Amino acid sequence: MYQDAAIQASLKKVEAARKANIRLDPPRMSAEEKDALLKTYHPDYRESQFTTLLVGPNKGEKVPLELAELLEGKSRLEGVSVDLSKADYTTDVLIIGGGGAGASAAIEADNNGVSVMIVTKLRMGDANTMMAEGGIQAADKPGDSPAQHFLDAYGGGHFAAQKDLLYKLVNEAPDAIRWLSDLGVEFDKTTDGTMITTHGGGTSRKRMHAAKDYSGAEIMRTVRDEVLNRKIPVVDYTAAIELLLDEHGRCTGAVLQNMETGELLIARAKTVILATGGAGRLHYQGFPTSNHYGATADGLILAYRAGARLLYPDTLQYHPTGAAFPAQIYGALVTEKVRSVGAMLINAEGEAFMNPLETRDVSAASIIRECNARGKGVPTPTGFAVWLDTPMIELKNGEGTIEKRIPAMMRMFAKHGIDIRKEPILVYPTLHYQNGGVKITSDGQTDIENLFAAGEVVGGIHGRNRLMGNSLLDVIVFGRNAGRNASEKSKVVSIGTATLDHLSKFNDLLRKAGVHDDTLSPRLLPDYRRKG
Numbered sequence: 001m002y003q004d005a006a007i008q009a010s011l012k013k014v015e016a017a018r019k020a021n022i023r024l025d026p027p028r029m030s031a032e033e034k035d036a037l038l039k040t041y042h043p044d045y046r047e048s049q050f051t052t053l054l055v056g057p058n059k060g061e062k063v064p065l066e067l068a069e070l071l072e073g074k075s076r077l078e079g080v081s082v083d084l085s086k087a088d089y090t091t092d093v094l095i096i097g098g099g100g101a102g103a104s105a106a107i108e109a110d111n112n113g114v115s116v117m118i119v120t121k122l123r124m125g126d127a128n129t130m131m132a133e134g135g136i137q138a139a140d141k142p143g144d145s146p147a148q149h150f151l152d153a154y155g156g157g158h159f160a161a162q163k164d165l166l167y168k169l170v171n172e173a174p175d176a177i178r179w180l181s182d183l184g185v186e187f188d189k190t191t192d193g194t195m196i197t198t199h200g201g202g203t204s205r206k207r208m209h210a211a212k213d214y215s216g217a218e219i220m221r222t223v224r225d226e227v228l229n230r231k232i233p234v235v236d237y238t239a240a241i242e243l244l245l246d247e248h249g250r251c252t253g254a255v256l257q258n259m260e261t262g263e264l265l266i267a268r269a270k271t272v273i274l275a276t277g278g279a280g281r282l283h284y285q286g287f288p289t290s291n292h293y294g295a296t297a298d299g300l301i302l303a304y305r306a307g308a309r310l311l312y313p314d315t316l317q318y319h320p321t322g323a324a325f326p327a328q329i330y331g332a333l334v335t336e337k338v339r340s341v342g343a344m345l346i347n348a349e350g351e352a353f354m355n356p357l358e359t360r361d362v363s364a365a366s367i368i369r370e371c372n373a374r375g376k377g378v379p380t381p382t383g384f385a386v387w388l389d390t391p392m393i394e395l396k397n398g399e400g401t402i403e404k405r406i407p408a409m410m411r412m413f414a415k416h417g418i419d420i421r422k423e424p425i426l427v428y429p430t431l432h433y434q435n436g437g438v439k440i441t442s443d444g445q446t447d448i449e450n451l452f453a454a455g456e457v458v459g460g461i462h463g464r465n466r467l468m469g470n471s472l473l474d475v476i477v478f479g480r481n482a483g484r485n486a487s488e489k490s491k492v493v494s495i496g497t498a499t500l501d502h503l504s505k506f507n508d509l510l511r512k513a514g515v516h517d518d519t520l521s522p523r524l525l526p527d528y529r530r531k532g
């Protein structure tokens, strides 16, 4: 498969060095080394790729150019008359988004005896949860503890996580695993039924629970089935394009748009949960992405226009190992589990240039440095890459390990003629996760009364860098949390008259600030048409 002469020459060096490399345990970087590396090579530090917001709750703060364009863009309702007196849907709790957080929230709201419905712009389960591979963290084994989990995540996130949110995440993790297991998630277990757990980047204990490397798909399958079995109404192919606020500024529903017909619909609700996911499909800085097709930051836009503050919108996660070859799978996720089970990162010269289980931001920056500054990247049709030496896995753990532990990876590359048991693969960072997002309290409330948020749309749980497996965990913990609290709140709120007044106020601010951006937002779907 690797026919290019430069790739072949490098491959020979990797193979020749494998036996020696396998015995190495490259040292971890010091805090000072990490800091210097990140500042020079991590994409979050490329100042030219950011701008300052001119209006809204985060006015004066730095955000990626692509996000600013949408946050200060033009509402899809501008110049459109909408009959706000009608109600196409009425429910106690409206959930916007059909991924893991939305489904978990729906199950808990249903448990609480209120009416709940989900609207999703694609189909139920078309979401980043489904795409997650390597696992979900929980400190539920002897020798580990939520306190240890907290320390790992807090340090890994550069001490910027909201402590109350992280505290909740790690303390409720063991219960999240039990809940999922009881619902039917088939976690990997030994023959005596003990959960198998592994390390992820930046973890001091083995606490990654997985379902092979289909962990997200297995979790999403299970929670989606639960939603459908309970007959919770799900409206597919229907996007939320604005929130509705009442005369007191409380969230009271959303304006929806049918993705196929364009028809506008009104959903009235006592409380609303935003569970719209991430932003990878905005392709910040031109990076490829591991994200689902629908990850276009919609929730950030809706909440921001309504007056909700964002936390850390300037920090993104570039997963160190996106597939870099062949071009057909450029940017697809190569799970961190590949490194957890023994593969090392190797440069074009066959050198093991870093510890494979540094945190993600450090690993991504280190790969970028190897390719861009040290000239030790392997040339590929899309740029440069480093090797992830997968044959090491079976040399370390025995034949059959790859098929047993990471079958999705084996299949993805086999489709392109690469047998990862025998040949290493080429990887480069891919846009994976938004660390920042809508600010919430520990009960899931945003700055807007009656508007809750859960999942990747939320910012602050992980600080400025998230550890592997803490996202599947946060969609479950904070999805359930939002479901419980939004449903409880829906029992006591009275709803006022639905308005879109916040849009005209926001437009006034834009006008006064001299912003004339005709970019329609939220974007809803990425635009891959050829330009020019």
Ligand code: MEZ
Binding pocket: 132, 133, 134, 135, 136, 334, 335, 336, 337, 467, 468, 469, 470, 471, 472
């Ligand atoms: O948490 C994640 O992002 C994750 C589990 C990804 C992966 O490498 O598999």
